[in-house]
Amino acid sequence: MKLPFWPLKRDYALELLTIGDSAAIAPLHREDFVRPWSGEEFSQLLEQDTVFGFAVREVGHGTEAPAGFVLARLAAGEAEILTIAVSRAHRRHGLGWRLMDAVLRELHAQRAEALFLEVDETNAPAIALYRKFGFHEVGKRPNYYQSAQGATGALVMRLDLR
Numbered sequence: 064m065k066l067p068f069w070p071l072k073r074d075y076a077l078e079l080l081t082i083g084d085s086a087a088i089a090p091l092h093r094e095d096f097v098r099p100w101s102g103e104e105f106s107q108l109l110e111q112d113t114v115f116g117f118a119v120r121e122v123g124h125g126t127e128a129p130a131g132f133v134l135a136r137l138a139a140g141e142a143e144i145l146t147i148a149v150s151r152a153h154r155r156h157g158l159g160w161r162l163m164d165a166v167l168r169e170l171h172a173q174r175a176e177a178l179f180l181e182v183d184e185t186n187a188p189a190i191a192l193y194r195k196f197g198f199h200e201v202g203k204r205p206n207y208y209q210s211a212q213g214a215t216g217a218l219v220m221r222l223d224l225r
């Protein structure tokens with residue numbers, strides 16, 4: 064008798080992002096961003112006291128690059144998402160949600176007032192993710208992102224934390 068094939072459920076661990084992850088997250092950023100940040104740029108950001116982030120790594124793949132990460136900055140009660148990315152091979156497994164949730168938990172613990180972000184107005188997956196958390200649009204920057212396909216606008220979104 065042939066047994067049915069059940070794909071194994073993937074298991075991911077959430078970790079605090081460290082300077083040591085800088086080189087590993089740069090290729091992940093490069094998968095999707097027109098102007099990717101280098102490992103050096105990530106490490107300069109992570110050196111700053113106001114910057115923090117989280118990574119998700121597939122359990123059992125400890126030495127490999129994270130499957131996703133988020134970087135945020137908190138200063139004077141206001142926070143911003145600097146960037147978030149989940150590797151294409153790991154999308155739609157709830158990792159973007161877990162990363163944003165981790166940032167929000169940290170911001171609540173720090174008693175932050177609001178979280179802002181900018182997102183390309185054509186980036187439907189990211190906008191859907193942010194709306195699910197309750198972000199709403201507070202501004203628009205026309206022709207903000209330039210790519211070979213032309214210019215697109217940025218939505219500025221805000222989430223009240225208090």
Ligand SMILES: CC(C)(COP(=O)(O)OP(=O)(O)OC[C@H]1O[C@@H](n2cnc3c(N)ncnc32)[C@H](O)[C@@H]1OP(=O)(O)O)[C@@H](O)C(=O)NCCC(=O)NCCS
Pocket residue numbers: 095146147148149150153154155156157158159160161181182183186187188189191192193195
């Ligand atoms: C945006 C991104 C981080 C989402 O990561 P993800 O791990 O695939 O997202 P999740 O599986 O946690 O999805 C959470 C919710 O986001 C929304 N979402 C995510 N991907 C989506 C898609 N392709 N289409 C529509 N909605 C989507 C859904 O509401 C989803 O909830 P659901 O699964 O219950 O429908 C990922 O697509 C990514 O890295 N994109 C490239 C980088 C990027 O655009 N970053 C944002 C820059 S501002």
